[in-house]
Amino acid sequence: MASQRSAYYEADGADRATRRANRTSAADVPRKPQPRAFEADPGAGRVRRLRVDAHRATTRVLRVAYPFLAEGGLGADGTYIGSDVFSGGSFVYDPWVLYQGRAITNPNILLAGVIGSGKSSTAKALLTRSIALGHKAYVPCDPKGEWTSVAAAVGGATIKLGPGLPTRLNPLDAGRRPSAVDADEWARIVWSRRRALLGTLAESTLGRPLAAVEHTALDLALETVTSQVESPTIPDVVVALFTPDSAWAGRAGLKTTDLTDDGRSVAHAIRRLVHGDLSGMFDGPSTTEFDPTLPMVTLDSSWLGSGGNDEALRLTLACASSWLEAAVADPSGGNRYIVYDEGWRVMRDAALLRRMQEQWKLSRAWGVSNILIVHRLSDLAAVGDLGSEARALAEGLLADCSTRIMLRQEPDQLSRTASLLGLTDVEIATIAKLPKGRALWRLPNRSFVVQLVRHAREVELFDTDARM
Ligand SMILES: Nc1ncnc2c1ncn2[C@@H]1O[C@H](COP(=O)(O)OP(=O)(O)OP(=O)(O)O)[C@@H](O)[C@H]1O
Ligand SMILES: [Mg+2]
Structure with missing residues (x-):
């Protein structure tokens, strides 16, 4: 059911009986003096403006009686x-x-x-x-x-x-640089995407958020492999976590042995993708390319x-x-x-x-x-x-x-x-x-x-x- 109170244009011959049947009871709607439905029309054939009492009708009736007032959907564009x-x-x-x-x-x-x-x-x-x-x-x-x-x-x-x-994806693939992004910014975007993924994999496998020292170990492992190879893979990161590079550890003011201890849990968590039940899927260079032009x-x-x-x-x-x-x-x-x-x-x-x-x-x-x-x-x-x-x-x-x-x-x-x-x-x-x-x-x-x-x-x- 829906209710309407509207002014609308009505051609001669409107069905007053239908309108009366659709009216709600006098208790629902205060009655006001209504204009006459049909007035003597000097210019015969002209469409005249009329007022209708507030009334209720089913949506089935309304969609026919008021086709231009029905909810018009979300437009035609789509x-x-x-x-x-x-x-x-x-x-x-x-x-x-x-x-x-x-x-x-x-x-x-x-x-x-x-x-x-x-x-x-x-x-x-x-x-x-x-x-x-x-x-x-x-x-x-x-x-x-x-x-x-x-x-x-x-x-x-x-x-x-x-x-x-046979298909293998390297989730650390850089992907194609959008034309609007310059090389330095792209390097930052790729680094943070790789870092976010490694963090998610480690946290998801460990079932807990990483500790501050583990974040550091992961950062340094990723920095090490990024400086060594152009297209790093997850096994490269796992190796860098198990055997941290002394130069990178020194730059961060850390001892290699401490860094090894700090990153041990993360290394084992990510290792699951290399040697565990998911091995062979994400542990090497991609065997297929993503074609962004495909529908x-x-x-x-x-x-x-x-x-x-x-x-x-x-x-x-x-x-x-x-x-x-x-x-x-x-x-x-x-x-x-x-x-x-x-x-x-x-x-x-x-x-x-x-x-x-x-x-x-x-x-x-x-x-x-x-x-x-x-x-x-x-x-x-x-x-x-x-x-x-x-x-x-x-x-x-x-x-x-x-x-x-x-x-x-x-x-x-x-x-x-x-x-x-x-x-x-x-x-x-x-x-x-x-x-x-x-x-x-x-x-x-x-x-x-x-x-x-x-x-x-x-x-x-x-x-x-x-x-x-
Ligand atoms: N409008 C429809 N009329 C009749 N049958 C339909 C309609 N839409 C879907 N089906 C049929 O219902 C079956 C289940 O549909 P669908 O797989 O889309 O459901 P689903 O909600 O995704 O199910 P699930 O929860 O198992 O994923 C399909 O075989 C499909 O052909
Ligand atoms: Mg489904």
């Missing part, structure tokens, strides 16, 4: 998603267009829904259709390997990573094994996203989506969340829209106890997503969803009953219920039931 269930019109969406129009405060998207509700299909439709607009898409987190066929269909590429597979690049991590190996998945994501960052950080590279499918599996440790948050803060400067896919909003709370850093970081990611696409939620999730997103009772009742592929698109101050419309080819391409 990617077609499907039909707006209430207005019946087409629903199009483009985070960059909306950001420019100040309809949203950042281009990031959170997509949530129960298992099999159509989360991945919605993201796949948005991304593949956006390619026609010149946008590109990277999927660094695809633990089910379901984006491989999608990338192939749009002329993109997939990098398959896993123990025993879609996905990283298939299904070879890591499904189930409990989320830690390996997190380390892989940290390495792969650092490697991707080299391409993504070029602001002249156009608009790009970065998708974290099954994102809840990687949101477990503070180190990775901190990195994700830093990347997301830069999304506007880089022209990047991050899409985080989770089952429910309580996945964000499950990363840590109330008051913990991980919990604050995960909930910060939600705040950094101006667009929230909610597919069906379980009944026990509804009240938390409502309070986190500030939903109305009507919106909550809607989410509880959404059929497959239908979602509540919630933007600041506006929301739409949208049915994803798929082409027969997309139905086949996006199908994930085949394995069943």
